Amino acid sequence: MTRVPVIETPAIETRQLSIQFGGHIAVNCLDLKVAPHCLKSIIGPNGAGKTTLFNLISGQYTPTSGNILFNGRDITRMGVADRTRLGIGRSFQLTNIFPSLTVLENVRLALQAKENVGMVFWRHYKAYPKLSEHAYELLKQVMLADKHRFMASLLTHGEQRKLEIAILLALDPDVLLLDEPTAGMSLEDVPAILDIIQGIKETKTRTILLVEHKFDMIMALSDSIAVLQEGRVICDDTPDAVSNNEKVLEAYLGGGVTHA
Amino acid sequence: MKTDTLKFQTRNRPFQQYAGWIIGIGLFLLPLIQMDLTTYLTLTVAGISLGMLIFLIASGLTLIFGLMDVLNLAHAAFFAFGAYAGFTVLNLLNNAGWIDTASLAQSLFYLALALGAAGLAGGGLGILTEKIVIKRVYGNHLMQLLVTVGVSFVIVELLKMIWGVNDEVVPVPMGFQDAFIIFGVFIEYFRVVAIFLGITIFAILQYILKQTKLGIIVRAGVENQEIVKATGYNISWIFTLVFAAGSALAAIGGTMMAIFNQAVDPGMGNQFLIFALIVVIIGGLGSVTGSFVGAVIVGLSFNYVAFLWPKMALGVNFMIMAIILLIRPKGLFGKD
Amino acid sequence: MDIKELTSLETSGKKTIQELTIAGIIFVFFIIPWIIPSFRVMDVLAKIMIFTIAVASFDLLLGYTGILSFAHGMFFGIGAYSIALILYHSDTPSGYHIFLAAGASIAISVVISLMISFFSLRVKAIFFAMLTLALAEFAHILGVQWSDLTGGADGISFTLPGIFNFGQTLGTLFNTQINGRLMVYYFILVIAVFLFTGMLRFIHSPLGRVLKAIRENEQRTIALGYKTFRYQTCSIVFSACIASLSGILFAMWLCYVNPDSVFHTAIMVNILLMVLIGGMGTLYGSLIGAGFFIVTENWLPGLLKSIAGLASDSVILANMADRWQLYFGILFVLVVIFFPKGVIGTFRVILDRRHQLHSS
Numbered sequence: 015m016t017r018v019p020v021i022e023t024p025a026i027e028t029r030q031l032s033i034q035f036g037g038h039i040a041v042n043c044l045d046l047k048v049a050p051h052c053l054k055s056i057i058g059p060n061g062a063g064k065t066t067l068f069n070l071i072s073g074q075y076t077p078t079s080g081n082i083l084f085n086g087r088d089i090t091r092m093g094v095a096d097r098t099r100l101g102i103g104r105s106f107q108l109t110n111i112f113p114s115l116t117v118l119e120n121v122r123l124a125l126q127a128k129e130n131v132g133m134v135f136w137r138h139y140k141a142y143p144k145l146s147e148h149a150y151e152l153l154k155q156v157m158l159a160d161k162h163r164f165m166a167s168l169l170t171h172g173e174q175r176k177l178e179i180a181i182l183l184a185l186d187p188d189v190l191l192l193d194e195p196t197a198g199m200s201l202e203d204v205p206a207i208l209d210i211i212q213g214i215k216e217t218k219t220r221t222i223l224l225v226e227h228k229f230d231m232i233m234a235l236s237d238s239i240a241v242l243q244e245g246r247v248i249c250d251d252t253p254d255a256v257s258n259n260e261k262v263l264e265a266y267l268g269g270g271v272t273h274a
Numbered sequence: 275m276k277t278d279t280l281k282f283q284t285r286n287r288p289f290q291q292y293a294g295w296i297i298g299i300g301l302f303l304l305p306l307i308q309m310d311l312t313t314y315l316t317l318t319v320a321g322i323s324l325g326m327l328i329f330l331i332a333s334g335l336t337l338i339f340g341l342m343d344v345l346n347l348a349h350a351a352f353f354a355f356g357a358y359a360g361f362t363v364l365n366l367l368n369n370a371g372w373i374d375t376a377s378l379a380q381s382l383f384y385l386a387l388a389l390g391a392a393g394l395a396g397g398g399l400g401i402l403t404e405k406i407v408i409k410r411v412y413g414n415h416l417m418q419l420l421v422t423v424g425v426s427f428v429i430v431e432l433l434k435m436i437w438g439v440n441d442e443v444v445p446v447p448m449g450f451q452d453a454f455i456i457f458g459v460f461i462e463y464f465r466v467v468a469i470f471l472g473i474t475i476f477a478i479l480q481y482i483l484k485q486t487k488l489g490i491i492v493r494a495g496v497e498n499q500e501i502v503k504a505t506g507y508n509i510s511w512i513f514t515l516v517f518a519a520g521s522a523l524a525a526i527g528g529t530m531m532a533i534f535n536q537a538v539d540p541g542m543g544n545q546f547l548i549f550a551l552i553v554v555i556i557g558g559l560g561s562v563t564g565s566f567v568g569a570v571i572v573g574l575s576f577n578y579v580a581f582l583w584p585k586m587a588l589g590v591n592f593m594i595m596a597i598i599l600l601i602r603p604k605g606l607f608g609k610d
Numbered sequence: 611m612d613i614k615e616l617t618s619l620e621t622s623g624k625k626t627i628q629e630l631t632i633a634g635i636i637f638v639f640f641i642i643p644w645i646i647p648s649f650r651v652m653d654v655l656a657k658i659m660i661f662t663i664a665v666a667s668f669d670l671l672l673g674y675t676g677i678l679s680f681a682h683g684m685f686f687g688i689g690a691y692s693i694a695l696i697l698y699h700s701d702t703p704s705g706y707h708i709f710l711a712a713g714a715s716i717a718i719s720v721v722i723s724l725m726i727s728f729f730s731l732r733v734k735a736i737f738f739a740m741l742t743l744a745l746a747e748f749a750h751i752l753g754v755q756w757s758d759l760t761g762g763a764d765g766i767s768f769t770l771p772g773i774f775n776f777g778q779t780l781g782t783l784f785n786t787q788i789n790g791r792l793m794v795y796y797f798i799l800v801i802a803v804f805l806f807t808g809m810l811r812f813i814h815s816p817l818g819r820v821l822k823a824i825r826e827n828e829q830r831t832i833a834l835g836y837k838t839f840r841y842q843t844c845s846i847v848f849s850a851c852i853a854s855l856s857g858i859l860f861a862m863w864l865c866y867v868n869p870d871s872v873f874h875t876a877i878m879v880n881i882l883l884m885v886l887i888g889g890m891g892t893l894y895g896s897l898i899g900a901g902f903f904i905v906t907e908n909w910l911p912g913l914l915k916s917i918a919g920l921a922s923d924s925v926i927l928a929n930m931a932d933r934w935q936l937y938f939g940i941l942f943v944l945v946v947i948f949f950p951k952g953v954i955g956t957f958r959v960i961l962d963r964r965h966q967l968h969s970s
């Protein structure tokens with residue numbers, strides 16, 4: 015077994031992280047380390063707590079107990095906006111965009127947040143042409159450039175997923191939390207998104223946490239894989255080791271979920 | 275679950291809750307420094323009865339919001355409408371010459387007539403309003419606020435059209451003009467009636483909300499109409515009736531207030547709405563107990579301060595509201 | 611696709627038409643006192659301008675930020691009372707008193723609106739609406755009861771300084787008397803254009819864009835790294851200041867204020883109706899809303915009376931004619947239910963649809 019060595023401070027670390035909804039413990043004393051500039055995938059059956067874990071890391075939820083560290087710094091009590099500014103960006107499993115703004119505006123807003131000009135009220139927003147240009151470039155990357163004037167609500171589901179990724183890229187985060195980025199996307203669109211993720215990974219400057227159900231995709235992309243079940247990590251290892259792990263197979267078969 | 279944010283569950287802090295009560299009661303003994311005991315007791319009884327009247331107004335608002343998640347800004351208009359309905363009945367009785375000679379028992383009977391008429395009129399208007407307007411805006415707070423502002427405007431204009439724009443003197447049954455004296459404290463019968471009515475309505479509401487399934491059904495209906503329908507309840511009529519009940523409470527409060535002040539005018543709704551709003555904010559939106567406690571707080575502090583520094587009375591209520599909001603943004607008994 | 615086209619994203623042809631329309635409207639307001647020398651017409655136009663500003667400032671809050679504050683009318687009253695009090699108490703009113711009033715009302719508005727937004731952070735939107743409604747009622751009662759300062763229910767009348775003095779005639783030009791009132795009219799026009807332009811710039815600024823995003827999807831806006839509370843505070847404060855300035859214009863036009871004319875909740879309801887008619891979140895709609903409302907308010911009662919006069923012995927009919935505000939109320943409810951986007955908003959939806967059809 016070859017382990018991924020974790021020498022540096024992890025980019026993201028959770029310590030005994032738990033959250034409880036009523037009586038239901040969705041994430042249970044979870045310890046996870048994500049090495050910087052690596053791609054870690056998180057898999058697990060439906061309801062395992064993957065999205066909840068993302069919500070905890072990005073700050074949407076406040077944990078019942080435990081801590082979250084970003085580059086060694088405790089961010090457990092930090093608000094969502096502050097975490098984003100710190101460099102934790104995420105895409106949402108359920109598409110989360112601005113439906114009646116234009117596609118370009120969706121991305122421009124993210125860039126504007128990054129550039130910190132949001133509080134300016136005396137200049138026209140077009141006085142920052144760089145933002146629009148940059149937004150357009152990002153839309154090109156996700157193949158939405160020709161639809162930049164559309165209202166976002168008019169995009170197809172798959173296109174909205176791509177927009178979601180463009181928004182995330184605009185935020186230029188150090189850590190990217192990708193929650194099923196290709197879910198609901200038409201098959202011909204998937205490779206482009208994979209290329210984007212691959213591209214980010216190869217720059218070796220960013221950390222990626224990826225939740226996906228497409229197994230082959232995960233095997234190809236990941237440096238390491240953590241398997242979640244009922245809010246706990248049951249296995250955290252290299253792709254090869256995970257695919258041969260008995261507990262994992264059991265969890266998937268036991269959970270009654272089959273994957274291609 | 276729709277909510278994206280999950281707050282920490284507040285831990286039980288029995289001591290602090292205790293302390294709150296003690297400080298609160300202590301504050302209400304404070305006026306004693308400035309006045310003698312008899313005055314204090316007189317003001318206290320008056321304050322509690324005023325509080326009960328305010329509770330009557332606030333309870334309807336709370337009921338509708340607590341169960342149906344609708345903030346009815348037309349509540350003040352229902353209140354004024356009820357006041358006029360009760361006034362009309364008392365006027366008819368007065369024209370028949372019965373009011374001037376009424377004994378206490380007869381007075382109570384006439385009051386019941388007036389309140390009954392007001393309740394029916396208010397409830398009827400509530401049914402109409404719900405069926406025509408409110409049912410179209412469930413689930414959208416902004417639309418609810420806007421539409422009920424409009425409804426309020428329409429009702430007040432209708433009042434002016436029917437009854438005219440001027441103040442009218444409300445004939446008060448003779449039996450209520452009397453008072454009795456305990457420990458040197460002068461207590462008018464009508465105040466006792468007000469207190470009794472307030473407590474009764476509080477008890478009834480508590481019973482319905484805590485002991486029957488109505489609360490659960492309505493709240494489930496707010497979440498998902500279809501599911502409740504599937505269980506065989508006619509949810510749309512239940513909604514209508516809850517709204518009508520809230521409106522009827524407002525109307526009953528209106529008649530009580532009309533007798534209390536011995537006057538009605540078309541703008542009276544707005545004057546008392548401010549009390550009801552303060553009460554509901556202090557008590558916590560949607561909590562009947564909160565409204566009850568809030569109403570007593572407002573009634574008492576208003577009376578004490580009005581006696582000591584007449585012009586400050588309303589201002590003090592505002593200060594109390596601001597302080598409570600600073601300490602507990604959800605109000606004293608507010609849940610989420 | 612080149613960059614020029616990109617930076618003028620929305621469209622360019624629409625822009626020039628828009629600019630021409632605006633110039634045309636300003637010109638109409640400018641020229642009418644010369645063409646129709648009627649006080650009533652001038653009065654209506656002045657009030658339309660004043661309320662356009664008040665309504666637009668409210669729209670900034672409701673339409674662009676999604677905050678329903680019933681205390682907005684209060685800022686209108688604060689502006690009106692600042693100038694009334696300052697001019698009333700000064701022995702020799704002069705031009706700088708107007709600036710003083712503007713400064714004072716802005717200062718008060720900033721303080722109060724900051725307090726309001728501080729509370730809005732802590733409570734739910736619906737709670738906030740109640741809180742501000744209570745505050746607005748309180749302001750009205752304060753206006754009536756604090757008679758040492760405000761003159762109570764009787765209100766305050768005052769005279770304007772210098773060229774604005776109504777009693778003053780400066781001469782005649784093209785058969786129109788140039789007097790203090792006409793000067794105030796043009797003063798209102800200039801300030802109104804200035805404030806409206808300011809608001810347009812505000813909504814088209816980066817900050818305005820964030821406000822729009824917040825209204826669309828607050829959670830997502832936060833997740834982009836915006837601290838939404840700060841932006842909402844800016845919007846509350848900015849719109850409160852503009853509202854108070856429009857209150858100053860209102861008081862200047864009437865030279866009289868009383869609690870019912872500037873603090874009553876009915877004013878707030880009127881402003882709400884104007885916003886709704888024009889359409890929330892359109893800004894330009896405020897002109898349509900205010901125009902419609904003020905014009906109807908001026909001529910509807912007379913019209914109804916003359917209709918009722920046809921059957922002169924019917925008391926009910928006469929009563930119904932008297933209560934013309936009833937019809938505004940009914941219109942209000944109908945607009946909210948069936949026409950929630952208002953005139954401009956509905957128009958835009960149609961335009962957008964056509965635009966999408968063309969581009970796809």
Ligand SMILES: Nc1ncnc2c1ncn2[C@@H]1O[C@H](COP(=O)(O)OP(=O)(O)OP(=O)(O)O)[C@@H](O)[C@H]1O
Pocket residue numbers: 035038040058059060061062063064065066067107275277278280
């Ligand atoms: N806000 C919430 N309130 C109550 N329960 C919640 C909430 N959010 C998540 N849960 C519960 O937590 C559990 C984990 O949900 P989560 O969405 O994290 O699963 P997941 O691993 O992302 O599943 P999927 O593969 O379907 O996306 C589920 O049982 C869910 O019902």
Ligand SMILES: [Mg+2]
Pocket residue numbers: 064065066107
């Ligand atoms: Mg998930």
